[in-house]
Amino acid sequence: MKIHKYDTVIVGAGGAGMRAAIEATKRSRTAVLTKLYPTRSHTGAAQGGMAAALANVEEDNWEWHTFDTVKGGDYLVDQDAAEILAKEAIDAVLDLEKMGLPFGRTPNGDIDQRRFGGHSRNHGEAPVRRACYSGDRTGHMILQTLYQNCIKEGVEFFNEFYVLDQLIVEVDGVKKSAGVVAYELATGEIHIFQAKAVVYASGGTGKFFKVTSNAHTLTGDGQAACYRRGLPLEDMEFFQFHPTGIWRMGILLTEGARGEGGILRNKDGERFMEKYAPVMKDLASRDVVSRSIYTEIREGRGCGPEGDHVYLDLTHLPPEQLDAKLPDITEFARTYLGIEPYTDPIPIQPTAHYAMGGIPTNVEGEVLSDNTTVVPGLYAAGEVACVSVHGANRLGTNSLLDINVFGRRAGIAAAEYSHQHDYIELPENPESMVVAQIENLRNSTGTERVADVRRELQETMDANVMVFRTEQTIKTAVEKIAELRERYKNVSIQDKGKRFNTDLLEAIELGNLLELAEVMAVSALARKESRGGHYREDYPNRDDVNFMRHTMAYREVGEDGSETVRLDYKPVVTTRYQPMERKY
């Protein structure tokens, strides 16, 4: 075991982690611990754009952007945070440009902008061009640009270090962060990183679904590490299903395709979104479009012999436009489906995409241990966190924005905190929980296989807590997850070695997914209303009287060692917008 000491430790090297690292490294001695090489992070898979009211191509302002974000999130958004997001968006884009990001340009050399779902002129009048983009690989360019600037700033990376535990110490009755415990994949060695400040930026949890746009590695590691140490998780029932995943595979096809003029069609060739969202049509918010697609499928208007998908039609767009603006996604269609998007529509279905919920933070990125109390020295940003700027449904292009705005804020706040405070003494045997976890898995003679348990988890999640939910389906999921968690105790691995043991890694990841799936399902069961990405067929309306509040889920351990999820609620911050009916 090795012990390291850093002022600031950042967990994760996607967009939020690297944006935080650039700021923290300028101000404090910083280490970035990352499960993957930095450029492998899933920020790179984001395609369409990053929203900011630059008003480069038409009239726009941050207040319209704030409103769209609040409305898009079905009024579960904390409005003070949304206002910061929209205001700081402009500098966030300009900062990236100055770092070298190759944005698409207008004829006079400004950053070009395009339309995206839910972004509108003057509070919903018509779509507005707000998304700054780089072809259909905006996330790739953000990830590369941030990594390049990390090199420039001399950021210190620990690549393929997997953080497994968050060290929390109670000092005078206050829970404080003392550091993290990490597992080095190459050697199997355990490392303690004592740090004055820790920033989680470790991404989402999408891999508990089967059809998902998420990478294999998105297993909620940061959320699980904090949750297990008694910290709450906020709004975990809210998960976004992106309307246009490649049929059966779930690979993302950007909303930018519809921003460029692409149209969704059912088996009769009908542009069905006109029925569900007369103004915004195909560019309504993602939850609305995903539900509309499944409504078409259920009512027998789906495409293909099994009627289980609809089409994304780009055939009316000039091939030059597709080549210039959407080269990657058209290539995905060719590679994975053997379809030529110039001439044939692309079969799509909604795909599990983004966790709106996560580790609760305030607008400085400080993690909360309840509705109001800050955990000194602990920060989170990006998809792992819940500020909450996305509420019940995130708008497209707001996540690339979120990682830049709140990654930057968390990096600055963490470094400033580490300047003003000293190290917290490490607990006795800080590695003990991780050692026990690893040894249990390595020595297990159980009969269950990781792949089987994971497959069954993903199947039950897809079947029961996806776009449409009812009390009955969610209960089915809760029971199944409980069964799988029991079976997980009997999981064994074949690779008993220390070197690059990805067999062990996958087993640990599965443990995280199971725990978070349970939180999600239990949170969803209790929310007896429909809001944003959480749609209950048995409660199809939004219920602002009883449920305009954030869910806060806590892990409770009984005296017999049994685990349960305890739910509490937190008020939504409302400043200028009162809830209204949501129409697109």
Added chain:
Amino acid sequence: MATPVLDKVEAESAASPYITVTFRIRRFNPEISDAVVWEDFQVEIDPKERVLDGLHKIKWDLDGTLTFRRSCAHGICGSDAMRINGKNRLACKTLIKDLNPEKPITVEPIKGLTVLKDLVVDMEPFFQAYRDVMPFLITKGNEPTRERKQSPEDRERYDDTTKCILCAACTSSCPVFWNDGQYFGPAAIVNAHRFIFDSRDEGGEQRLEILNDKDGVWRCRTTFNCTDACPRGIEITKAIQEVKRALITRRF
């Protein structure tokens, strides 16, 4: 009613799309033995699936010790460059049907980098070469208040080389790199090109001097292996030639 599940009907369809394919994989685990062995695995797979799906079937159902890197599974993260049937490719972007499934599909680690275990290589020398070309925007003078201007034509000039995902398929397909690990390799030159030809950048001279080194661009023998290997379709050899030309003419 729950969300429609797609797989229900699949089982009923008469003709199974699955075929049996042999994967022949180069195995190496110094924790157990210094010897390299080739191991065969039989896998039931739909030809429309990816080589990565085959590797997962092996790891998940047959042999959990098989070790490889992967993440996004659709050709954007650059984790799973491998030598498949003797050619560098991404396992997640290579469909079984595009290989010859009648014969065993050979999978081995990319060449020229130290193998750590099975298909995992030490990427550090590769990233070091990348860092050495100063892959970041270098500018002089004060920053403008708003964005720097760039015409669509100037933006287009370096578009191709911005696509790089640092998977190392190009560099590890280069015979010069195999023989001399000191050579910067195609990926580093591609990323230098991305900045040298960016109209906003003012560090071109510095980067060109770095690449004028004995281990720089002049080592390239234009074998086009890199261009063939690139999963992003970057015209790498052309980019290297443009850097060579810029070194001679000092115009870029």
